[in-house]
Amino acid sequence: MANTPTVTKRSSRVLRENAAGYAFIGPMFLGLLVFTIVPTILSAILSFSEWSFIAGIDKIKFVGFSNYAKLLDDDVFLLSMKNNLVLLLAVPIQIVVSLLIAVVVDRLVYFKSLFKVVFFLPYISSIVAVAIVFQLLFHPSYGPINSFLTAIGIDNPPKWLADIHYALPSVMIILIWIGIGFCLIVYLAALQSIPRDLYESADIDGAGAWTRFSRITFPLVSPTTFFLLVTGLISSFKSFDIIKVLTEGRPANTTSVITYYLYTTAFENLKTGYASSIAWLLFGCVLLITLVQLYGQKKWVNY
Secondary structure: OHHHHHHHHHHHHHHHHHHHHHHHHHHHHHHHHHHHHHHHHHHHHHOEOOOOOOOOEEEEEEEEOOHHHHHHHHHHHHHHHOOOOOOHHHHHHHHHHHHHHHHHHHHHHOOOOHHHHHHHHHEEEHHHHHHHHHHOOOOOOHHHHHHHHHHOOOOOOOOOOHOOOOHHHHHHHHHHHHHHHHHHHHHHHHHHHHHHHHHHHHHHHOOOOHHHHHHHHHHOOOOHHHHHHHHHHHHHHHHHHHHHHHOOOOOOOOOOOOHHHHHHHHHHHOOHHHHHHHHHHHHHHHHHHHHHHHHHHHHOOOO
């Protein structure tokens, strides 16, 4: 009985600490619950229904898997999926270019901070401003790019964003240009953490530049490469703002991607249930690609 006051005080202190902890995480958890968890559950339910968000809840009509079956016959969705898969190619190109630039800047360039700022500016710039600039650059008649191509003797330069064959590659070029800055900053941090003793030992052994890169640099930055690959592929699947501002899926849906088609389906065509099924299929694609990468990284990532 003598220990009862001590036990009571300890229990009271634990309760106060727990209450303080819940009070601190409460606002974040409430926001997560209201804006993420509940909408996700509702979206999963609505993906099996035929409904518009401007109609009443009593208008919900459950149709089973018909929304998902309909996606397999939806030409615009299939083209958007194909465009998304093509856009994924921009990620490895972006990573390779960023790594090469990072190696050059880390080894051979003075004023590294200035170069970091210059390359990072596109990443933090307004996507609207970037889209307007590239609309002018890629203008088929008066753009500086086509004016230069005409000046060097090319009679029929590409129409870029107005051409069904060049529109998607043009978007890929813009995405690569925007993302190089972020990848460069991350790679420079990884390169500066590599012990210089390894390079000095390689020099003593007579290793060339390619040997140093392939046997030292690339293996030691492989965790960074894996991180950039995962985040880059996920970001590529979520590309929406650049498409909305730059092309709106034109010409002939050749630049439409899944997120943009989801947006037009939900908020222009008012097919909330069908849009929810698109969202969950997109989630499945991202999850599948991430799991494949998590399995594959065991073979080439060195921790």
